Amino acid sequence: MKSRRFVLTFSPEATGEPITYNLIKKFDIMVNIIRADVSPGKIGHLVMEMTAPAKVLKEGMEYIRQNNVECEPIDRKISYLKEKCIHCGACSAVCFAGALTMNPSTAELSFDPEKCVICELCLKSCPLSLFTIDIS
Ligand code: SF4
Ligand code: SF4
Structure with missing residues (x-):
């Protein structure tokens, strides 16, 4: 199995x-x-x-x-350089799957890999190019 x-x-x-x-x-x-x-x-x-x-x-x-x-x-995985993020929200605006969201109380970005559908839209949206895609 x-x-x-x-x-x-x-x-x-x-x-x-x-x-x-x-x-x-x-x-x-x-x-x-x-x-x-x-x-x-x-x-x-x-x-x-x-x-x-x-x-x-x-x-x-x-x-x-x-x-x-x-x-x-799904044999790929998205990751981003969290420590360099400026929390602009551009990636969360394109993430229809809800994997990237802005926390309304802290105004910081959250990432839930379980919700990611590997559409790759966030890769193009980040002004700092913080996202990468890894092949497992
Ligand atoms: S790859 Fe798509 S679903 Fe996954 S975090 Fe990026 S925008 Fe969201
Ligand atoms: S687009 Fe890039 S800099 Fe902006 S919140 Fe997302 S990861 Fe952070």
């Missing part, structure tokens, strides 16, 4: 198949949804962990992609 995290990106043209239901019922994959931001007719994101033998995980990924849904394993 292998557990891997994936980011699924749903285009408005996605087929509307009950993908997570079918992954469980048809492929016998254990699915743990970590974050969901999906609305009909809009681009949506789902972060989830799938657990199954490696061959079945591959079949599950193929099934997802056949339904016009992007499926990328």
Whole structure:
């Protein structure tokens, strides 16, 4: 058995198949949804962990992609030079996943890696180029 995290990106043209239901019922994959931001007719994101033998995980990924849904394993991680941050908030403004937020009481930046969907928008937004992406 292998557990891997994936980011699924749903285009408005996605087929509307009950993908997570079918992954469980048809492929016998254990699915743990970590974050969901999906609305009909809009681009949506789902972060989830799938657990199954490696061959079945591959079949599950193929099934997802056949339904016009992007499926990328999370084997990268975002980090930033916290000590150099000037808390300008530019990165939190583009982080739709809510991983980067400004603390309203301290006006300081917080980062929750569990919410990160590796969209890389923060890399381009930081005026000091404090973000890097690491391959695990
Ligand atoms: S890559 Fe950056 S902007 Fe995208 S979700 Fe992660 S922290 Fe937020
Ligand atoms: S954009 Fe860069 S400097 Fe501004 S809050 Fe984010 S990490 Fe800090």
